[in-house]
Each structure stands twice: as structure tokens, then as C-alpha cells.
Amino acid sequence: MSNKKLLLLSTGGTIASVVSEEGLVPKESGETLIKRLEKLPYDIDIKDILQLDSSNIQPEEWRTIAENIYDARNDYDGIVLSHGTDTMAYTASMLTFMLQKINIPVVLTGSQVPINVVLSDAPDNLRLAFAASATCKPGIYLAFDRKVMLGCRSVKVRTINFNAFESVNYPVVAQVTSDGLVFNEEAKIPSHDGKTVLNTEIDPHVAVIKLFPGFDPNLLYAMVNNGCQGIVIEGYGLGGMNFIRRNIVAVIGDLIKKGIPVIATSQCLYERSDLTRYEVGRLALLEGAISACDMTTESAVTKLMWALGQSMDVKEIAQFFETNIAGEVTL
Numbered sequence: 624m625s626n627k628k629l630l631l632l633s634t635g636g637t638i639a640s641v642v643s644e645e646g647l648v649p650k651e652s653g654e655t656l657i658k659r660l661e662k663l664p665y666d667i668d669i670k671d672i673l674q675l676d677s678s679n680i681q682p683e684e685w686r687t688i689a690e691n692i693y694d695a696r697n698d699y700d701g702i703v704l705s706h707g708t709d710t711m712a713y714t715a716s717m718l719t720f721m722l723q724k725i726n727i728p729v730v731l732t733g734s735q736v737p738i739n740v741v742l743s744d745a746p747d748n749l750r751l752a753f754a755a756s757a758t759c760k761p762g763i764y765l766a767f768d769r770k771v772m773l774g775c776r777s778v779k780v781r782t783i784n785f786n787a788f789e790s791v792n793y794p795v796v797a798q799v800t801s802d803g804l805v806f807n808e809e810a811k812i813p814s815h816d817g818k819t820v821l822n823t824e825i826d827p828h829v830a831v832i833k834l835f836p837g838f839d840p841n842l843l844y845a846m847v848n849n850g851c852q853g854i855v856i857e858g859y860g861l862g863g864m865n866f867i868r869r870n871i872v873a874v875i876g877d878l879i880k881k882g883i884p885v886i887a888t889s890q891c892l893y894e895r896s897d898l899t900r901y902e903v904g905r906l907a908l909l910e911g912a913i914s915a916c917d918m919t920t921e922s923a924v925t926k927l928m929w930a931l932g933q934s935m936d937v938k939e940i941a942q943f944f945e946t947n948i949a950g951e952v953t954l
Contacts, residue, residue: 626664626665626666627665627666627700627701627756627757628665628666628668628698628699628700629665629666629667629668629699629700629701629702629703629753629756629757630667630668630669630670630695630698630699630701630702630703631653631656631657631667631668631669631670631702631703631705632653632670632671632672632688632691632692632695632702632703632704632705633652633653633656633669633670633671633672633673633674633705634672634673634674634675634677634680634684634688634704634705634706634707635649635673635674635675635676635677635705635706635707636649636675636676636677636705636706636707636708636711636733636734637649637676637707637708637733637734637735637736637737638651638656638705638706638707638732638733638734638737638738638745638748638749639651639652639653639655639656639674639705639737639738640676640737641737641739647676647737648676649674649675649676649707650674651737651738651739652669652671653669653670653671653705654669655738656705656738656745656749657669659738659739659745659746660746660749660750663750663753665753665757667753668699670691670695672687672688672691673687673688675707676707676709677706677707677708677709677710677711677714677733678707678709678710680706680707680710680714681827682825682827682928685714685717685718685721685823685825686721686823688704688714688718689717689718689721689722689821689823690821690823692704692718692722692725692729693722693819693821696725696726696727696819697726699727700727700756700757701727701728701729701730701753701755701756701757701759702727702728702729702730702756703729703730703731703732703749703752703753703756704729704730704731704732705731705732705733705749705752706731706732706733707733708733708734708735708767708779708787708788709779711731711733711765711777711779711788712765712774712777712778712779712788712919712921713921713924713925714731715731715763715764715765715774715775715777715921716774716775716919716921716922716924716925716926716951717825717925717928717929718731718763718774719763719774719775719922719925719948719949719951720822720925720926720929720948721821721822721823721825721929722763722819722820722821723815723819723820723822723948723949724815724816724817724818724819724820725761725762725763725819726761726818726819727756727761728755728756728757728758728759728760728761728762728764729756729762729763729764729774730752730753730755730756730759730764730765730766730771731752731763731764731765731766731774732748732749732751732752732765732766732767733745733748733767734748735783735784735785735787744768744785747768747769748766748767748768751766751767751769751771751799751804752766754804755771755797755804758804759771759796759797759812760812760814761815762774762812762813762949762950763775763949764796765777765788767787767788768785768786768787768788769798769799770788770790770795770797770798770799771795771796771797771798771804772788772789772790772793772795772796773790773793773796773810773812773949773950773951775919775921775922775949775950775951776790776791776792776793776919776922776950776951777789777790777791777919777921778791778892778919778920778921780892791892791893791919792893792895792917792918792919792953793810793950793953794807794809794810795807795810796810796812797810811950812950813947813948813949813950815949822929822932822933824929824932824933825925825928825929825931825932826852826853826928826931826932827928828850828851828852828853828931829851829852829853829854829855829924829927829928829931830846830851830853830854830855831854831855831856831857831920831924832854832855832856832857833857833890834856834857834858834859834864834865834871834890836865837869838869838871839869840869840870840871840873840874840875841874843871843874843875843878844874844878847878847881847883851883852883852931853883853884853885853886853927853928853930853931853940854878854883854884854885854886855885855886855888855915855920855923855924855927856871856875856885856886856887856888856912857888857889857890857920858887858888858889858890859889859890860889860891864887864912875911875912876911879911879912879937880911882936882937883937884913884927884930884931884937884940884941885911885912885913886912886913886914886915886923886927886944887912887913887914887915888914888915888918888920888923895916895917895953911937911941913937913940913941913944914944915944915952916944916952916953916954917952917953918951918952919951922951922952926943926944926948926951927940930943930944
């Protein structure tokens with residue numbers, strides 16, 4: 624049986640960084656990353672497409688990454704994308720929407736320590752990513768610290784620990800044990816039919832607000848007056864929002880009437896938002912707030928950007944958020 628043909632797309636990040644007078648700077652090429660691994664049982668091609676700290680990866684870079692994956696998808700059995708950790712979950716989520724019905728596994732990975740450091744986590748993460756790209760079902764994934772997660776469910780939760788990412792509100796797809804890469808039967812990867820669709824049209828003019836006691840809802844008007852086209856609000860608990868004195872619920876209703884979609888999620892990392900449970904949520908729901916259910920904030924933000932890029936109106940966006948595209952939401 625011939626080896627799987629895989630592609631490494633490198634974009635920089637900590638994994639490819641070296642020490643400089645300005646701090647860690649991405650300098651290493653994809654070829655250098657591969658040379659630091661022992662021989663892998665795959666036929667690997669390498670392409671350097673960016674050399675950036677992931678804090679500098681923005682919508683323009685998302686388009687570049689998505690286009691490179693799309694162009695290469697029929698020439699390889701899987702693709703590994705090396706990426707900085709800080710915005711990796713955002714990139715994984717956006718690729719989920721930009722590359723719907725992707726026909727091969729695409730696996731993002733990186734490291735907490737540069738690969739040229741003796742005790743770096745980079746070699747193990749890269750080996751895992753290649754193994755996942757050779758064996759997973761088609762989809763967008765994130766591989767880190769012996770776990771493979773659905774990309775649109777991954778969140779960075781630690782700044783320095785090797786266990787930097789967790790799969791939120793969704794089972795881990797696979798993990799490394801003494802038996803090798805073991806897949807989790809509870810992680811149902813959505814199947815799809817049809818051709819891969821590349822659509823990189825997005826509108827990044829969105830805002831994320833973490834609600835706190837005393838927040839002035841008039842600030843939402845200021846954001847909209849300065850070009851904001853959609854808002855994600857991280858409410859309390861199940862998604863509750865205050866309406867006494869500082870009536871954020873009324874402002875949400877007014878903005879929605881003006882055509883500005885407002886997505887309601889929870890600032891709690893785990894479990895779902897549910898606007899039907901309490902009065903403080905039901906009033907927001909009646910005003911037209913759109914529930915993100917159990918989506919991560921990263922997925923909610925990128926899904927909203929993508930929807931706005933398709934010129935969807937508030938009603939269409941509400942319907943879109945009630946659609947599970949690739950496992951990003953439990954309905």
C-alpha cells in the first residue's frame with residue numbers, strides 16, 4: 624500500500640519562531656520543521672505561504688490560507704497547516720465556513736515552544752497532525768497535545784501549558800494512547816455530499832461584547848455608528864441580559880429593527896446558552912436576539928462574519944445560525 628500523500632502549509636507562529644532582540648519571531652521554514660522530525664511514513668510536500676505571528680493573522684490571511692487549501696485539495700490525501708496558537712481556533716472556525724464540504728482532512732497545529740528548543744512540544748504536535756491528516760474523515764481539525772479536535776469546537780484555554788486547547792461542548796475526535804491514535808465513537812463527524820465550496824467573502828465589521836454589571840448599552844449604538852455590522856454579546860449564564868436601568872434588551876431590539884444582527888451567547892465556556900429559561904433571556908429573544916446555542920465565541924464570530932459577507936439580512940442570519948454546517952453547533 625502506497626504512503627499517503629500529504630501537504631504541509633506553513634504560516635509561522637511560535638512553532639517556527641527563533642529568539643531575536645525583539646522577542647520570538649517566526650523565521651523557520653516548513654522544510655526546517657520537517658527536518659526536525661524523524662522520518663514519517665508519508666509522502667510530504669511543503670509550501671510556505673505566510674511567516675507571521677498568529678496575532679497578525681487576519682481576514683486577508685484567512686483568504687490566502689483557504690485558497691491554498693482549496694487549490695491543493697485534489698492533489699493530496701490530507702493537509703497540515705502549521706499556525707500560531709493565539710488565533711488558531713479563529714482560523715479553524717473560519718476555514719469551516721470558507722471551505723464547506725471540504726473533501727479531505729485539514730489539520731491545524733502549532734506549539735507552545737519553538738521547535739528548535741530541546742523540550743519543545745512541536746515535534747509531537749506535528750507528528751499527531753500528520754497522522755490525523757492521513758486518517759481522519761474529511762473536515763477541519765485542530766491537533767494539539769495528543770488530542771484531535773473538531774476545528775470549530777476548539778478553544779485556546781491556557782497560555783503556557785502544553786495542554787493549550789480544549790474541545791468545548793463536543794467530544795474529542797481522537798487521542799493518542801498506547802494503542803496509537805484512537806478515535807472516539809461519540810464524536811460524530813458530520814458527513815456531506817457534493818463538491819467543496821470555496822467562499823471567502825466575509826465582513827469583519829463585527830464586535831464581541833462581554834457583558835458586565837454597569838455596561839452602558841448606548842456603547843452599542845456608538846459601535847454601529849462607526850461601522851459595526853453585527854454584534855456577538857456574551858451574556859450571563861444561559862445568556863441573560865439586564866433590562867433594569869441600563870436596558871440592553873431594548874437596545875438590542877432597536878438595533879435588530881435597524882438590520883444589525885445581535886448574537887447571544889454565554890460568557891461561560893461550557894454548556895449552552897438558552898434564552899428561553901429566564902425572563903432576562905426571554906425578553907432578549909422576543910426582541911430578536913439570535914441564540915448561538917452551544918457554539919464557541921470563535922465560531923459565533925466567524926460564522927457571523929461569513930454570513931454578513933453573503934449579504935444575509937437579520938432573518939437569514941437567524942436561519943443560518945439554526946443550521947449546523949460542520950458540527951459547530953448542537954441544535
